Amino acid sequence: MTKTIDVQVNAQSIAALKKGYPLILREAVINPEVLREEGTIIRLVDKFRKFIAKGYYGNQNKGIGWVLTRDDNEEIDFPFFEAKIAAAIERRESFFEDERTTAFRIFNGEGDGIGGLTIDYFDGYLMVSWYSEGIYSMKHHVYGVLDKIMDYKAIYEKKRFDTKGQYIEQDDFVKGEPGDFPIIIKENGMNFAVDLNDGAMTNIFLDQRDVRKALRVKYSEGKHVLNTFSYTGAFSVAAVLGGARETTSVDLAKRSLAKTIEQFSVNAIDYEAQNIQVMDVFEYFKYAKRHGLKFDVVVLDPPSFARSKKYTFSTAKDYPALIMDAISITEKNGIIIASTNNASFSMKKFKTFIAKGFEDAGSRYKILEESSLPKDFRTNRDFPEFNYLKVVILQKLK
Structure with a gap:
């Protein structure tokens, strides 16, 4: 015990x-x-x-x-974990029934009753993420429950906590039949290649599902879309499938080129017709200004903190400047999709960053829509600070 x-x-x-x-x-x-x-x-x-x-x-x-x-008599044991995980899966029943989306979150930490633990579903493969040694010490309960109540192809895990100051390379495979990666999952009918056994990332951020859908359905047709901090180009895929006439994807990581080509290819998109730049986003802003480039839609989804040879970026301090950079290369009446996953500030605070960026640029805007985590990323409404994703879609008026 x-x-x-x-x-x-x-x-x-x-x-x-x-x-x-x-x-x-x-x-x-x-x-x-x-x-x-x-x-x-x-x-x-x-x-x-x-x-x-x-x-x-x-x-x-x-x-x-x-x-x-909050019950002193309730034991933290196998039945406890089974009840929490089973209830979470039952809440996602509609996701399991949706043939157009085959990747989603089935357990979202404290939102489903166990902080420090998330479980994502990728077309039969499970990705379990552990955020502390404490919760990882109870893995036998979690894996036992999944064995009992779920049919799965395989389980992979990611340790997202410091192991005594050292990062240890490890195989993320836990049990089942190992996947032949990349596997192709669907999201609102789009295809994405994912790899669950390749370091910290999986090639897709599931929490941006609703934003990609909005970009595809409402803001892409006939537009030139700039996707900054593009990672594997998922927003660019959504834009092309939404009718964008051209996309430009910019990310500093060298592997982003091959990964973006892969995501275009699994959607039968000619990647050579798209522009993929491996370079620092802030250097690209300077390049675009020098060459008089303007975009109809600019996607801003930076990491909370990033460092390159020339720049250090923190969303908590530098987002207004990022907004200013975006404004300078956005067409009049163009769209800026401003997003952050930084949990250290609220949506209200995030909007002040946007307002300051426009004020400093001498420009005006109107908010078209705003959103946060999708339904499968369940959170407690009484404590909005745990709903970390903040997205504001706005139109540049001047």
């Missing part, structure tokens, strides 16, 4: 925890010296030793663990 210890939390944190806040913040803990082994079950108590909630110890960003239950 997993060891259980009492952890005292300060008075300021008790109200939020009782309301349902799932993350156990580092600064909330009064007696951190009792926290020794990740994976330990912890009973959160007040200064009078009165029970508040129960969870597990696992270091993840600013938290030291996640609340799992």
Whole structure:
């Protein structure tokens, strides 16, 4: 049986925890010296030793663990994991029935009741991501549940936590029949090649599904679309299939060229008719300005933090400047799709970045639509900070 210890939390944190806040913040803990082994079950108590909630110890960003239950008598065991995962899969029933989309999230961490754990479905293959040693120590429960309640081809995993300061190369395969990668999944009828056994990424960010659909259906026909920080070119694929007359994909990573060609090819798109640039996005902005290039649609989906030889970029500090760069090469009445996955600020704050960028550029805009995580990335409405994705689609008026 997993060891259980009492952890005292300060008075300021008790109200939020009782309301349902799932993350156990580092600064909330009064007696951190009792926290020794990740994976330990912890009973959160007040200064009078009165029970508040129960969870597990696992270091993840600013938290030291996640609340799992507010019932002191509920055991954190196989039946607990089975109930949570089965309920999550049942909520995604409509996704399993949709033949046009064969990749989606079936378990989304704290949104489905177990913080630090996500499970993605790729046409029969499962990708389990672990965000702390604490939750990883309970993998036997998770894999046991998946064996019991799901039919799958194979399970792959990604450890998204620091292992004593060292990154260890490992085979991501766990069990089942290994896949012959890349496999082709569908998203709203589009094809994407994915590889579940090739480092931290899979070639597709499932949380941008609704944004790609919007680009394809509403904003691409007859347009020249610039896709910055393009990764494997998924937005560019959506634009071409939406009728774009041309796309330009820009990413600094050398492998982005081959990966973007691959995504075009699995959709029977002539990649030679598209423009793929392997270069720093900020250098490309300068190049486009020098050559008088203008785009009808610009997609901005940068990483939260990036560093190249010449630039260091942080969405929390540099997004207004990024907006200014985009404005300078966007046609009048053109579209800018501004996106960020930085969880450290709110949608309201993100909109202030956009407003500042336009103000500094002496330009005006109107917001056409905004969105956050898709339905399968379930979150708690009471705590919007865990809904990390922020997308604003806007039109440049001047």
